[in-house]
Amino acid sequence: MSTNKKPVPSVKAAVTQTAANIENFTKAGVDAARENIAITRDEAVRNQEKIVEASRDHMEQFQSGVKEISAFGKQHLETLVETGKSVTETAKELHEQLVAETNELYSENVQFSKELLACRNLGDLAEVQSRAMQSNLTRFFDTTARLTDVWFKLATTAAEPMSQQANQVAERLKKNLAA
Numbered sequence: 129m130s131t132n133k134k135p136v137p138s139v140k141a142a143v144t145q146t147a148a149n150i151e152n153f154t155k156a157g158v159d160a161a162r163e164n165i166a167i168t169r170d171e172a173v174r175n176q177e178k179i180v181e182a183s184r185d186h187m188e189q190f191q192s193g194v195k196e197i198s199a200f201g202k203q204h205l206e207t208l209v210e211t212g213k214s215v216t217e218t219a220k221e222l223h224e225q226l227v228a229e230t231n232e233l234y235s236e237n238v239q240f241s242k243e244l245l246a247c248r249n250l251g252d253l254a255e256v257q258s259r260a261m262q263s264n265l266t267r268f269f270d271t272t273a274r275l276t277d278v279w280f281k282l283a284t285t286a287a288e289p290m291s292q293q294a295n296q297v298a299e300r301l302k303k304n305l306a307a
Contacts, residue, residue: 214285
């Protein structure tokens with residue numbers, strides 16, 4: 129009996145077929161893995177592009193917001209400067225009126241003092257004192273009325289630009305909320 133036995137052709141064919149099947153299966157697995165990696169890579173690239181686009185959109189919105197805030201700050205500052213100028217002009221006008229009024233009052237009272245010193249009897253003294261009192265009270269009420277007008281002008285002048293600025297801010301907010 130011989131110890132060398134030749135494999136049966138059907139076994140050899142089965143082994144060859146099995147090896148080919150394993151090779152085909154391995155190749156299919158590798159191809160599937162490559163395809164998945166390619167899909168994953170493409171998907172990653174698409175996701176990265178989406179992230180970049182979303183970041184760009186958010187950055188544009190942020191920049192737009194910063195520009196709007198800067199514009200608002202600039203307008204607010206300009207309004208404050210305008211208000212400051214008008215208040216300063218009105219305060220200067222008020223100061224000039226007060227100085228003029230004080231000088232006139234001083235001159236008038238010096239004149240009344242001279243008349244009081246020149247009086248020869250109590251009747252003249254009472255008459256000069258009565259005129260001085262009437263003149264000072266009339267001047268007081270007139271000055272108070274003029275100063276009240278100036279103060280109202282000052283308040284109106286100062287409030288107008290601020291009111292306009294507040295209206296503009298309200299309109300912007302209204303538009304932004306509607307959008």
